[in-house]
Amino acid sequence: MKVAVTGAAGQLGRALVSLLGLRTAWAGGRDELDVTDPAAIARVLDRVHPDVVINAAAFNDVDGAEAAPGPAMAVNAVAVGHLARACRERGAVLVHVSSDYVFDGAKREPYREEDCPRPLNTYGVSKLAGCLLVADAGGPHLIVRTSGVFGPGGNRVKGGSFVERIIARARAGQALRVVADQVFSPTYAPDLAAALVALMDRGTRGLVHVTNCGSCSWHELATAALELAGVRATVEAIGSRELGAPARRPSYSVLANERARAAGLAPLRLWREALAEFLRGNG
Numbered sequence: 001m002k003v004a005v006t007g008a009a010g011q012l013g014r015a016l017v018s019l020l021g022l023r024t025a026w027a028g029g030r031d032e033l034d035v036t037d038p039a040a041i042a043r044v045l046d047r048v049h050p051d052v053v054i055n056a057a058a059f060n061d062v063d064g065a066e067a068a069p070g071p072a073m074a075v076n077a078v079a080v081g082h083l084a085r086a087c088r089e090r091g092a093v094l095v096h097v098s099s100d101y102v103f104d105g106a107k108r109e110p111y112r113e114e115d116c117p118r119p120l121n122t123y124g125v126s127k128l129a130g131c132l133l134v135a136d137a138g139g140p141h142l143i144v145r146t147s148g149v150f151g152p153g154g155n156r157v158k159g160g161s162f163v164e165r166i167i168a169r170a171r172a173g174q175a176l177r178v179v180a181d182q183v184f185s186p187t188y189a190p191d192l193a194a195a196l197v198a199l200m201d202r203g204t205r206g207l208v209h210v211t212n213c214g215s216c217s218w219h220e221l222a223t224a225a226l227e228l229a230g231v232r233a234t235v236e237a238i239g240s241r242e243l244g245a246p247a248r249r250p251s252y253s254v255l256a257n258e259r260a261r262a263a264g265l266a267p268l269r270l271w272r273e274a275l276a277e278f279l280r281g282n283g
């Protein structure tokens with residue numbers, strides 16, 4: 001099976017490329033393939049002839065999307081539609097990644113795939129639109145919804161993953177104030193990549209939720225990261241209103257993973273175990 005990976009320079013993209021190894025027929029970041037350029041997509045697919053395209057490209061600046069929706073809609077929605085049609089026309093399977101932020105957080109038990117999405121912010125709207133465009137293209141596809149991705153190197157635009165930024169700020173002696181009223185399942189990029197490839201290899205189709213097990217708030221994640229990294233610092237728990245971020249976020253966005261289990265995927269380990277491994281690797 002020949003696999004092409006777009007957005008290969010991101011957290012998930014890097015984990016996928018390192019896991020797939022020689023199965024990667026092509027992998028590129030934005031410099032090699034800007035997914036908003038349909039002609040460039042066609043050129044790569046016609047040259048590489050992949051059986052599967054994994055789209056790890058995304059515009060993930062949730063607050064930035066609130067001020068300027070254009071780039072989020074272009075990358076997370078319109079480009080995904082182009083990719084889906086290009087894949088369908090060439091008989092390739094599209095594996096795409098979506099977000100827990102398609103939900104409004106009103107539920108107090110894990111969101112299932114069939115729950116009605118109701119995004120609270122522009123980023124969530126753009127991710128939902130991308131999924132609808134994949135379905136609309138009518139080709140074979142797998143969409144994996146996940147949440148709170150962290151991993152080595154993190155997100156370039158944000159300057160590392162949340163975990164890395166918290167530890168760096170604590171080490172620099174900066175005050176730490178982190179929201180305690182948004183609950184989700186932190187997900188380790190290499191674990192997500194392994195699950196995605198396992199589902200791909202099983203030929204799973206449709207929409208599937210995949211996260212590490214367990215859930216916590218950003219405040220609990222920050223506290224656990226500092227404890228596991230051996231950094232002594234106080235993290236003040238604040239509310240989302242107090243933080244006043246431009247984009248509203250769901251207060252609860254834990255995703256139920258039963259469909260992934262039914263598809264034969266073993267439960268991913270607890271987020272705290274994955275975090276410990278990540279921090280051991282990052283010294």
Ligand SMILES: NC(=O)c1ccc[n+]([C@@H]2O[C@H](COP(=O)([O-])OP(=O)(O)OC[C@H]3O[C@@H](n4cnc5c(N)ncnc54)[C@H](OP(=O)(O)O)[C@@H]3O)[C@@H](O)[C@H]2O)c1
Binds near residue numbers: 006013059146
């Ligand atoms: N991170 C999270 O907490 C989270 C939560 C839920 C779901 N997800 C989803 O999980 C997937 C993987 O996210 P991630 O954490 O790996 O994100 P990431 O680290 O931000 O990686 C996304 C990559 O896409 C690239 N990209 C942006 N615009 C592009 C374009 N026009 N053409 C090609 N590449 C482009 C980015 O490049 P630049 O760095 O140059 O912009 C970046 O390398 C995404 O679908 C995301 O929406 C993430």
